[in-house]
Amino acid sequence: MQKKLQEKIAQFTDAKTIKETGLYPYFRSIASAQNTEVIIHGKPVLMFGSNSYLGLTDHPYIKEAAISALKKYGTGCAGSRFLNGTLDIHIELERRLAQFVGKEAAVLFSTGFQVNIGVLSCLTGRNDFILLDEMDHASIIDGCRLSFSKVIKYGHNNMTDLEHKLCTLPENAVKLIVVDGIFSMEGDFVDLPPIVLLAEKYGANIMIDDAHALGVIGKNGSGTASHFNLTSKVDLISGTFSKSFASLGGFVASDHETIDYIKHRARSLIFSASMPPATVASTLAALDLMVNEPEHIKKLWDNTHYAARLMLAEGFDLGISESPILPIYIRNNEKTFLTTKFLHDAGVFVNPIVSPAVPADSSLIRFSLMATHTFAQIDEAVDKIAKAFQKFGVTALKEVPVKS
Numbered sequence: 001m002q003k004k005l006q007e008k009i010a011q012f013t014d015a016k017t018i019k020e021t022g023l024y025p026y027f028r029s030i031a032s033a034q035n036t037e038v039i040i041h042g043k044p045v046l047m048f049g050s051n052s053y054l055g056l057t058d059h060p061y062i063k064e065a066a067i068s069a070l071k072k073y074g075t076g077c078a079g080s081r082f083l084n085g086t087l088d089i090h091i092e093l094e095r096r097l098a099q100f101v102g103k104e105a106a107v108l109f110s111t112g113f114q115v116n117i118g119v120l121s122c123l124t125g126r127n128d129f130i131l132l133d134e135m136d137h138a139s140i141i142d143g144c145r146l147s148f149s150k151v152i153k154y155g156h157n158n159m160t161d162l163e164h165k166l167c168t169l170p171e172n173a174v175k176l177i178v179v180d181g182i183f184s185m186e187g188d189f190v191d192l193p194p195i196v197l198l199a200e201k202y203g204a205n206i207m208i209d210d211a212h213a214l215g216v217i218g219k220n221g222s223g224t225a226s227h228f229n230l231t232s233k234v235d236l237i238s239g240t241f242s243k244s245f246a247s248l249g250g251f252v253a254s255d256h257e258t259i260d261y262i263k264h265r266a267r268s269l270i271f272s273a274s275m276p277p278a279t280v281a282s283t284l285a286a287l288d289l290m291v292n293e294p295e296h297i298k299k300l301w302d303n304t305h306y307a308a309r310l311m312l313a314e315g316f317d318l319g320i321s322e323s324p325i326l327p328i329y330i331r332n333n334e335k336t337f338l339t340t341k342f343l344h345d346a347g348v349f350v351n352p353i354v355s356p357a358v359p360a361d362s363s364l365i366r367f368s369l370m371a372t373h374t375f376a377q378i379d380e381a382v383d384k385i386a387k388a389f390q391k392f393g394v395t396a397l398k399e400v401p402v403k404s
């Protein structure tokens with residue numbers, strides 16, 4: 001390798017440093033389905049670090065649908081949606097998703113990340129403005145970069161700050177407010193009603209990334225706009241299938257004209273191969289379950305309330321979470337890695353989250369619930385976390401109850 005690049009790579013020592021301490025927590029190899037219990041190095045480990053909120057990745061109905069599609073359509077589409085890669089089931093899924101979130105039309109992308117980079121970069125350009133919540137997901141930030149638009153961040157759910165920023169912008173400019181529906185690390189909901197009022201007052205559009213809200217809130221899990229009864233006021237709703245839908249891929253929904261524009265302009269759609277058949281069929285089957293079996297969402301919320309109550313009783317600091325994403329704040333990187341390793345060795349999988357995913361003083365372990373967890377599994381995990389906190393001297397700070 002050329003020397004300059006080699007030197008640059010050698011300067012990256014973050015991962016090496018953690019590996020040397022024996023606390024490296026990333027790329028752990030799992031040898032089973034993403035259930036509430038997974039197999040790691042031959043041992044059972046309780047999974048509390050998954051985004052499969054409804055616990056559907058191993059569901060027989062979904063697996064059967066995937067197998068049938070695999071048999072009928074083969075393993076891949078060998079091309080982009082734009083050219084040879086559109087199957088009848090892609091179109092069916094788009095129709096069903098549009099109906100699900102209450103919009104006229106939808107278009108699929110091969111990942112949720114590709115939705116944000118494709119949609120933001122084609123909807124906005126050099127003379128336009130994107131307004132972002134400071135806690136928005138990385139894929140939204142990257143979409144903004146690709147759009148070359150002027151990006152303005154406002155404080156997390158801080159409507160005074162949003163208005164302060166909006167009122168300085170030219171009246172006739174394109175202004176797009178982009179927010180997560182449920183914030184991926186903090187676990188709280190976007191404060192949508194005042195955003196709608198501000199968007200109307202200042203002539204802005206709204207896009208919600210509902211990656212963590214679909215399957216979790218709103219009618220049958222149809223997301224944030226539905227939860228607030230504001231679907232008609234939100235211009236674009238996007239989502240991913242890598243969480244509650246137990247699969248992979250993403251979509252954006254809006255009016256016919258906007259979706260048609262995106263279909264002909266979004267580069268991450270046009271220049272990338274389409275979702276494979278088994279993945280499309282899995283997503284359709286997961287959507288069936290969301291709509292026809294509300295018990296999954298109910299159980300997810302029962303588990304969430306049960307876990308939050310236990311944790312608050314233990315004095316854990318859950319920040320501002322209102323959802324199945326429970327960030328347990330440690331606010332110290334070393335203790336966060338020590339706790340993660342202790343829990344891993346004790347048979348509990350959680351994700352350590354440190355800067356830049358969260359601000360430098362906000363490191364945490366991200367504990368996420370699935371509908372399929374049992375209360376006994378939650379008891380065991382909370383007990384082990386409490387033991388870890390005692391061992392490493394983690395002290396709790398505040399108590400904010402989780403609401404549905």
Ligand code: PMP
Binds near residue numbers: 114241
């Ligand atoms: N948006 C948000 C809010 C996310 O949390 C994620 C994934 N963590 C994505 C988009 C990207 O989704 P995908 O995994 O489908 O690429």
